[in-house]
Amino acid sequence: MKHLAFTASMLAAAALVWHGLPSFAETAHRVPAPAADLVAPTTAQTETAIFAGGCFWGVQGVFQHVKGVSDAVSGYAGGEAKTARYNEVGSGRTGHAESVRITYDPQKISYGKLLQIYFSVAHDPTELNRQGPDSGTQYRSTVFAENADQARIAKGYIAQLNQAKTFSRPLATTVELSKPFYVAEDYHQNYLTRHPSQPYIAINDLPKIDELQKLFPEVYQATPSLVRSGRSS
Template sequence: MMRVLPILAALGLALAGCQGSAASAEEIVRAPAAKRIANEEAGLKTAVFAGGCFWGVEGVFSHVKGVKAAMSGYHGGNAATANYKATSSGVTEHAEAVRIVYDPMVVRYDELLRIFFSVVADPTLRNRQGPDVGAQYRAALVPMNAEQRAVATAYLKQMQVSGVWDKPIVTGIEKYRKFYPAERYHQDFMAKNPRHGYILRWDAPKVVGLKKLYPDNYRATYLRDAK
């Protein structure tokens, strides 16, 4: 059953939620399998992805086998502006981002990249995703270690010449600064609000795409964190 949002949180969503649109959901694509395979030792790893409104990014990764935690938040700016109201201005340097914890023995970093660019983010869009426009909605990879950086760099170069996209790849790699968790009402938003108009139009199709393209990576149950 969908949990009812607190009154203030609900007001906040009405005034400053991810932007809706009458347009249809984005098409999914089958991104190429990475030629540079991630060489990761056993043990849980952390990764950060920015790919537009964090509701959908978190929602997709919460359905990926091997992902142990997914948290919406802000990355790129400072603590003073790490909140939804400030970040929504688009001038804080923050991007809406998701920090995930994953088991590389189940899903490797290169596989996460492939999923991300197949069903989450359009790598040809600069400072926007779907109906959401502004620097806070940029798509970016934030490697947490040297191996992730090497894999991400190689994969973006591979994407450029893959022929999958007919426009230049503009998604970049950003240096990790500090990840700030988003407000509580943003966490697990897709699971809490499955009938929300934005979720139905923009994010639910991404989960359908994950199941369709990568059934071996798909987990039917939504991973809920203790937030």
């Protein structure tokens, strides 16, 4: 995965390459809320959602700043346990996508609201098997539904946004049902918070946090919900 090799010496070159292209702030916008949402049982204290949308550093960083989210863990979904390792996933041949498992309080934020944030600021859902400078199926836009209800809501929302032509291109987002999630290596957790000056983060991911605060002030929290060190599951 090339973004680990992105160094400060490449910042000027990257600026030249991307000069004239729309910035994230110019393309991000608050999309309409889903027409249908999940109704949380009154006894439910936590639920989980798994989203893939390019490099997991930025996706994790966004949802760590969302009220009602208690945990957002970077990992891999879509492939087998034996290949859920960073170097192997980077080949693009494992079936995995860099993903984030979100644990949230359904009494404070709904699955539909998480999807709205995902499509609005966490990534560009119209890009097929890529996000920004990263390309390959491991960077695909995918909702890994935990159950049939999540799959139904996600598919309906994708159809809704496409029918309304919310984006200039059709969404590339797919829905995969009941795929196991595997936690990524410790050095990937909280990466945005720990490396805010890293050029890849500064160019590609910090603008997402700014747009979250701007477009969703009602759910934005300044202090992120960080993953504890030594996380293995």
